[in-house]
Amino acid sequence: MSPQQQTVFRLTSGGGFEGLQAFKEPVPTIGDYEVLVKIHSVAINYRDIAIANGTYPLAVNDQVVPCTDMAGQVLQVSKQVDNIVVGDAVVAAISSSALYGPMKDDKHTLGGSKDGVLREYIVLPVHQVVKLPRSLHTFTQWSAAVATGTTVWNCFYGCLPLKPGQTVLIQGTGGVALTALIFARAAGATTIITSSSDEKLAKVKVKYGVDHTINYKTHPNWAAEVHRITDGQGANHVIENGGIGTIRQSIECAAMGGTISLVGFLASIPQDQVPDVTLLALSKGALLHGILAGSKQQLEEAVQFIGSRDLPVPVDRTFAFNRDDIIAALKYVASGQHIGKVCINLN
Numbered sequence: 001m002s003p004q005q006q007t008v009f010r011l012t013s014g015g016g017f018e019g020l021q022a023f024k025e026p027v028p029t030i031g032d033y034e035v036l037v038k039i040h041s042v043a044i045n046y047r048d049i050a051i052a053n054g055t056y057p058l059a060v061n062d063q064v065v066p067c068t069d070m071a072g073q074v075l076q077v078s079k080q081v082d083n084i085v086v087g088d089a090v091v092a093a094i095s096s097s098a099l100y101g102p103m104k105d106d107k108h109t110l111g112g113s114k115d116g117v118l119r120e121y122i123v124l125p126v127h128q129v130v131k132l133p134r135s136l137h138t139f140t141q142w143s144a145a146v147a148t149g150t151t152v153w154n155c156f157y158g159c160l161p162l163k164p165g166q167t168v169l170i171q172g173t174g175g176v177a178l179t180a181l182i183f184a185r186a187a188g189a190t191t192i193i194t195s196s197s198d199e200k201l202a203k204v205k206v207k208y209g210v211d212h213t214i215n216y217k218t219h220p221n222w223a224a225e226v227h228r229i230t231d232g233q234g235a236n237h238v239i240e241n242g243g244i245g246t247i248r249q250s251i252e253c254a255a256m257g258g259t260i261s262l263v264g265f266l267a268s269i270p271q272d273q274v275p276d277v278t279l280l281a282l283s284k285g286a287l288l289h290g291i292l293a294g295s296k297q298q299l300e301e302a303v304q305f306i307g308s309r310d311l312p313v314p315v316d317r318t319f320a321f322n323r324d325d326i327i328a329a330l331k332y333v334a335s336g337q338h339i340g341k342v343c344i345n346l347n
């Protein structure tokens with residue numbers, strides 16, 4: 001018997017995290033080429049914090065159902081669907097219009113320009129759904145692999161591909177950073193990670209392994225440390241999470257001809273200190289690769305990599321599917337105490 005009603009969380013306008021409210025809504029019925037998915041786990045991204053706080057730079061719907069990342073099980077498929085069956089474990093691409101290649105638009109993104117996944121059931125077009133490989137990973141881990149897996153795959157393989165033996169510089173210890181660390185190690189790269197906290201760096205070293213660590217608070221000129229560690233060569237690939245506040249040193253620490261993947265916007269600086277990015281990049285022959293998440297194909301390749309190599313997925317903490325717990329989860333991510341990903345488990 002199909003469920004009739006579900007709990008759906010929406011961000012009511014202007015309320016920040018406290019504006020998150022639960023609603024009882026009908027479970028939508030599937031149309032042609034669609035599937036109904038029972039959601040088992042949802043992962044939080046920094047984007048969800050920015051959307052709740054009203055600081056996200058791209059379009060967001062009113063009263064949006066937040067969050068892009070879910071893992072679940074297929075409950076129903078329409079009669080045209082023959083590549084997914086009831087019972088399959090699945091995740092969904094972030095946008096229904098970005099199946100391959102660059103993002104086509106920002107009108108079809110879950111948890112932003114379209115209602116997202118913080119609910120019990122979702123109907124999706126079958127072309128947005130990715131069947132998970134057979135593996136020991138849990139729904140929680142798979143949900144945590146969606147946006148960061150897609151994004152990091154885009155960073156490493158969406159332009160000039162990462163090669164074994166190259167050096168990767170990764171900023172921070174959040175979801176993007178640890179996913180990048182795990183993928184880079186598995187690809188045979190030398191890894192350097194930066195953090196504001198020696199304690200976090202020590203935990204990351206023990207749990208995930210990293211070749212070199214730099215505390216960017218005690219080493220404010222961390223680009224020089226990267227050159228010291230790499231014997232003056234610099235990093236071939238930089239995962240840039242800070243944005244305008246870190247871009248100068250990201251280019252300075254890069255190897256000649258290195259790639260800087262522009263992912264985050266976490267660190268700001270006064271307007272009069274904004275660097276001349278053009279001249280910096282030009283003098284290094286560097287490639288600045290703007291990242292807007294990634295495609296369904298990149299998600300498919302990332303989950304295949306995780307499943308086939310049994311890679312760890314960096315889940316830090318899980319919370320329950322009720323308003324108080326979800327708000328606590330959002331506040332925990334906003335506080336920056338986490339190492340890796342934070343998830344909401346439905347059951």
Ligand SMILES: NC(=O)c1ccc[n+]([C@@H]2O[C@H](COP(=O)([O-])OP(=O)(O)OC[C@H]3O[C@@H](n4cnc5c(N)ncnc54)[C@H](OP(=O)(O)O)[C@@H]3O)[C@@H](O)[C@H]2O)c1
Nearest residue numbers: 046171172173174175176195196263264265267291292293
């Ligand atoms: N472009 C895209 O498609 C895309 C996709 C996913 C995420 N993002 C963006 O990427 C950024 C990271 O996302 P996330 O989900 O990994 O966030 P997260 O889990 O909240 O992690 C953020 C981490 O960034 C580190 N950090 C903060 N300020 C820093 C600085 N000045 N220098 C170096 N590291 C700094 C912190 O590490 P420590 O606490 O260790 O210092 C923090 O743990 C966010 O801005 C997010 O919006 C963009």
